[in-house]
Amino acid sequence: MANHKSSIKRIRSNEAKRVRNRYQAKTVRSLIKDLKGTEKKADALKDLPKVLAAIDKLAKKNVYHKNKAANLKSKLMKKANSLSK
Secondary structure (H helix, E strand, O other), X not given: OOOOXXXXXXXXXXXXXXXXXXXXXXXXXXXXXXXXXXXXXXXXXXXXXXHHHHHHHHHHOOOOOHHHHHHHHXXXXXXXXXXXX
């Protein structure tokens, strides 16, 4: 257990951030899974901006590394554009 008051506070704040980051990352993973499961191009292109914005938001908060975010976005765009009408 931490001995300093600031250490105790840091432990509490880190736990709160960890829970928040896990929730947000899980939400984005669900959005990605739904987008990958889409079979119609129109539906995929409609949902794509929402998913890309969510990925960017996590990259900005360092939940996702910027390169991971870029790779995810690239793969999702290729998948959406390759779908048939």
